[in-house]
Amino acid sequence: MNFKITLLPGDGIGPEVVAEAVRVLETIAGKHKHTFSFQERLMGGCSIDKYGSSLTDETLADCQTSDAVLFGAVGGPKWDDPNAKDRPERGLLALRKGLGVFANLRPVKVHPALADHSPLKPEKLQGVDILILRELTGGLYFGQPKMREMKDGHQRAVDTLEYYDYEIKRIVDLAFELAKGRKKKVTSVDKANVLESSRLWRQVATQAGKENPDIELEHVLVDTASMKLITGPASFDVVVTENMFGDILTDEASVLAGSMGMLPSASLGEAGSRSGSEARMGLYEPIHGSAPDIAGKGIANPIGTILSAALLLRHSFELESEAVAIENGVHQTITAGARTADLGGMLTTRQMTDEIIKSIEEN
Ligand code: NAD
DSSP states (O other): OEEEEEEEEESTTHHHHHHHHHHHHHHHHHHHTOEEEEEEOOOSHHHHHHHSSSSOHHHHHHHHTSSEEEEEEOOOGGGOOTTOSOOHHHHHHHHHHHHTOOEEEEEEEOOGGGGGGSSSOHHHHTTOEEEEEEEOSSGGGTEEEEEEEEETTEEEEEEEOOOOHHHHHHHHHHHHHHHHTTTSEEEEEEOTTTOHHHHHHHHHHHHHHHHOTTSEEEEEEHHHHHHHHHHOGGGOSEEEEOHHHHHHHHHHHHGGGSOGGGOEEEEEEEETOSTTSSSEEEEEEESSOOOTTTTTTTOOOOHHHHHHHHHHHHHTSOOHHHHHHHHHHHHHHHHTTOOBGGGTOOBOHHHHHHHHHHHHHHO
16 A cells, blocks of 8 residues: 655654654565655754744645654754744644644553653553543633733733533544453543533533443543552553643653653544545654754664554554554564663664564564
């Protein structure tokens, strides 16, 4: 099969890790007789430097007309001026909006051999395999009005937390769909004891639960969920929640895995949004940032980006066995003891990828 992938390596270590994920995708293409064509574009600080804009209309159009987008990271001290008229992160928000991706998926799995790198006790980490779905385009970050004013001699600031039922339904439905291929449990996280938007969230999730009687549904308040992520993370399977709760819980969950460099993410659009197919348009990226402290040294852990490429194959190309081949390759490589510096080892970015490619080729 032929697929077109737009690469947005971005800034800092972004280009270093994206280049390695491309090598892994080329290995898969060769082994499984697919053709992946890559087009590389600038986004973030590098795009501000060259075009004066963090995301140009042309780059967005190129992403929209490709089959999937693989992104590295953006940002760095050079573009940190809060008064600048454009910032690298703006490009990322505009890209998500332009691609219509509303569901951010963050799988968090703890490799047994890396349990020592996590701040939790190893026995708490046994069997941790969580998929968190965060709503990405609604809620407090986007609701209007959003403003500041002087009132009665004081500064007053307002953000608005707003959700429509259809925005909740599409992500809750996706959570149930994904739970079918896993341990068949959905945890819907809200704050229904206080927030009206959460009461609507719970109502929609409850209805979806009735439509999916084969899947266990539990409702957990966000404060309890944040505690349970530390006290009993193995009790979760699929977790679905609104934008701000998800923003916080996904970062909390990420520390379970021991290093930021290990974790992938996918941001997905509606079913059928990848043109000419039933699959979803997707933006795939590691969860870490541009890591300016190690950029250019060739020591970044490429695994988060390589596993993001596996998610790309699964969700946008529907190539499940190819996705599993990458995941198994990473698992076996870590089991065999390969480690980059963030995991206490000596391997460079390229050497770690070489090991993963070798493992994929041998299986
Ligand atoms: P960061 O994720 O870039 O780095 C945090 C720490 O983790 C650093 O010590 C870094 O060296 C380490 N680290 C991150 N990825 C690693 C990897 N693959 N291998 C080994 N070590 C790794 O977060 P930060 O330092 O807070 O942010 C740096 C820049 O990245 C900022 O400009 C920030 O705005 C930006 N950022 C971008 C994104 C994104 O593009 N999606 C996300 C977060 C932060």
